Amino acid sequence: MKTLKLFSVVAILLTVSFICFHEYMPNTLLPSSDQARPVRHPMSSIHSTTGRMEAPAHHQIPSTHPVSSHMTIPQFKDVPDMTLTVRMSSNVASLLNFFYCTMLRSLALYWSGQLGNLGLILDKESQEDHKFAENLQKYQEHLGINITIHYEPLPKNERVLTVAKSKPPGYNRQLYSSFIMDEFISTPIVAWMDTDAKFTTPVTRDNILTGNKLRVKGMNTFQYSWIQSWDKLGIKMIGKPMPSDFMTFFPVYIWRDTITNCRNHILKHVNVSTIEEAYIHVGSQNSGVMSPVNIIMTYAYYFEKERYDWHIDIGNVDLQKYNKLRLIPGHELTSPDLTPDFHVTLHDKYYKDDKNIVNRQAYCAAAKNTVLNMEQNIKQMCEPFKTNVMWVLFEFCNTVKQEHLTTWCKNKNKHCSSMIKEHYDKTRQLVNKGVYNLDLKKLKVVEEAAKFHQIKCLPFL
Ligand SMILES: *[C@@H]1O[C@H](CO)[C@@H](O)[C@H](O)[C@H]1NC(C)=O
Numbered sequence: 222m223k224t225l226k227l228f229s230v231v232a233i234l235l236t237v238s239f240i241c242f243h244e245y246m247p248n249t250l251l252p253s254s255d256q257a258r259p260v261r262h263p264m265s266s267i268h269s270t271t272g273r274m275e276a277p278a279h280h281q282i283p284s285t286h287p288v289s290s291h292m293t294i295p296q297f298k299d300v301p302d303m304t305l306t307v308r309m310s311s312n313v314a315s316l317l318n319f320f321y322c323t324m325l326r327s328l329a330l331y332w333s334g335q336l337g338n339l340g341l342i343l344d345k346e347s348q349e350d351h352k353f354a355e356n357l358q359k360y361q362e363h364l365g366i367n368i369t370i371h372y373e374p375l376p377k378n379e380r381v382l383t384v385a386k387s388k389p390p391g392y393n394r395q396l397y398s399s400f401i402m403d404e405f406i407s408t409p410i411v412a413w414m415d416t417d418a419k420f421t422t423p424v425t426r427d428n429i430l431t432g433n434k435l436r437v438k439g440m441n442t443f444q445y446s447w448i449q450s451w452d453k454l455g456i457k458m459i460g461k462p463m464p465s466d467f468m469t470f471f472p473v474y475i476w477r478d479t480i481t482n483c484r485n486h487i488l489k490h491v492n493v494s495t496i497e498e499a500y501i502h503v504g505s506q507n508s509g510v511m512s513p514v515n516i517i518m519t520y521a522y523y524f525e526k527e528r529y530d531w532h533i534d535i536g537n538v539d540l541q542k543y544n545k546l547r548l549i550p551g552h553e554l555t556s557p558d559l560t561p562d563f564h565v566t567l568h569d570k571y572y573k574d575d576k577n578i579v580n581r582q583a584y585c586a587a588a589k590n591t592v593l594n595m596e597q598n599i600k601q602m603c604e605p606f607k608t609n610v611m612w613v614l615f616e617f618c619n620t621v622k623q624e625h626l627t628t629w630c631k632n633k634n635k636h637c638s639s640m641i642k643e644h645y646d647k648t649r650q651l652v653n654k655g656v657y658n659l660d661l662k663k664l665k666v667v668e669e670a671a672k673f674h675q676i677k678c679l680p681f682l
């Protein structure tokens with residue numbers, strides 16, 4: 222599919238390299254054309270503006286390292302195109318703070334632009350959101366990650382905004398919005414991320430796909446009351462119980478058409494003609510707080526199981542008992558579905574790390590034994606973590622318990638530790654090839670962008 226677009230890529234690359242040969246625009250340094258990402262086509266010019274303008278040469282933007290030419294060897298050639306998708310609204314201060322200081326800073330280090338763009342879905346009618354987007358897109362080149370903006374109009378029926386009574390309108394809108402992401406995101410994969418999550422390691426192909434199946438993680442968290450109410454509303458939306466909690470990892474990789482299929486299924490199941498009606502009808506029952514991620518992934522489990530590679534941690538519970546309690550006959554989990562997997566992010570909002578250890582551990586682990594020439598102070602910072610094993614990759618939250626260290630990785634067993642080791646063998650190769658340059662100046666770029674909103678991030682490391 223990507224090769225089909227080669228011609229247009231060649232044409233664009235040639236043009237780009239003639240008109241703007243920027244020292245820090247890694248992709249203009251490409252020695253040959255097959256190393257480029259395909260140019261993305263936004264679904265509709267009404268909803269989307271792809272920011273691909275050259276950043277003005279603001280001297281306050283810290284210039285990031287030109288990366289050696291071998292960085293451009295494409296590592297993800299056989300990976301379908303994806304969009305790291307975030308539903309944002311710039312008028313909530315706490316969201317903005319998480320967005321810049323947590324999500325975007327970690328993304329700048331650990332997400333490769335070669336994997337896909339960052340795609341933001343914003344409120345169409347909000348002037349602030351338009352300004353937010355305009356400011357942000359100035360920095361994309363320096364981050365090495367293109368940012369695509371999609372504007373979502375207000376729902377036609379404003380009752381959508383008050384369905385979950387305990388939540389503000391913006392929250393309701395975001396929940397509802399998740400059911401129509403496929404109308405904005407046009408890549409075959411939607412990599413769905415919350416604003417308050419952060420990456421803790423460079424992402425490799427194997428973190429996303431097993432063969433051609435998208436990896437999914439799930440966890441048995443049914444002890445929490447809100448999971449049970451999510452389950453109840455999910456059953457009303459699609460008629461099936463949650464096989465596990467899928468709100469326990471990010472990004473959630475979803476085939477774009479799974480969202481379309483799920484929505485069509487909901488319309489039939491709820492017997493309505495629009496997703497707004499379904500959301501209002503079902504949400505008006507119970508608390509109204511539903512979990513779209515769980516509804517979509519539960520749909521995927523029952524209707525498209527073969528397109529995904531499942532890693533469900535059922536805890537220290539017997540599989541047969543679990544199946545009897547949670548699953549529908551004919552749809553039981555099998556032991557291959559229970560294979561351990563680790564996280565590339567954690568849910569920062571629910572992860573207490575007062576001394577800011579995780580970012581340092583993560584950076585040192587990513588840089589360790591690579592060809593990178595670290596500054597003296599970074600070397601010093603990493604000294605205490607020399608023998609550290611990144612067990613944090615098996616955690617997701619710690620203020621709400623969501624981890625695998627007492628289940629899959631009980632007693633920090635060999636199986637889990639070798640998974641960590643193998644992962645870092647792969648990230649090391651990616652760093653050595655320059656796919657990830659771990660350039661700390663990118664943090665400054667994000668911090669600079671955040672100043673537009675008077676946000677001052679705490680030190681990252
Ligand atoms: C970003 O977009 C520009 C213009 O379309 C393109 O040349 C460049 O390769 C893209 N960069 C990445 C990292 O995808």
Ligand SMILES: *[C@@H]1O[C@H](CO)[C@@H](O)[C@H](O)[C@H]1NC(C)=O
Nearest residue numbers: 488489490491492493494498
């Ligand atoms: C679905 O809704 C239509 C009209 O809204 C109604 O006529 C029909 O009986 C409903 N079908 C079911 C199965 O409830």
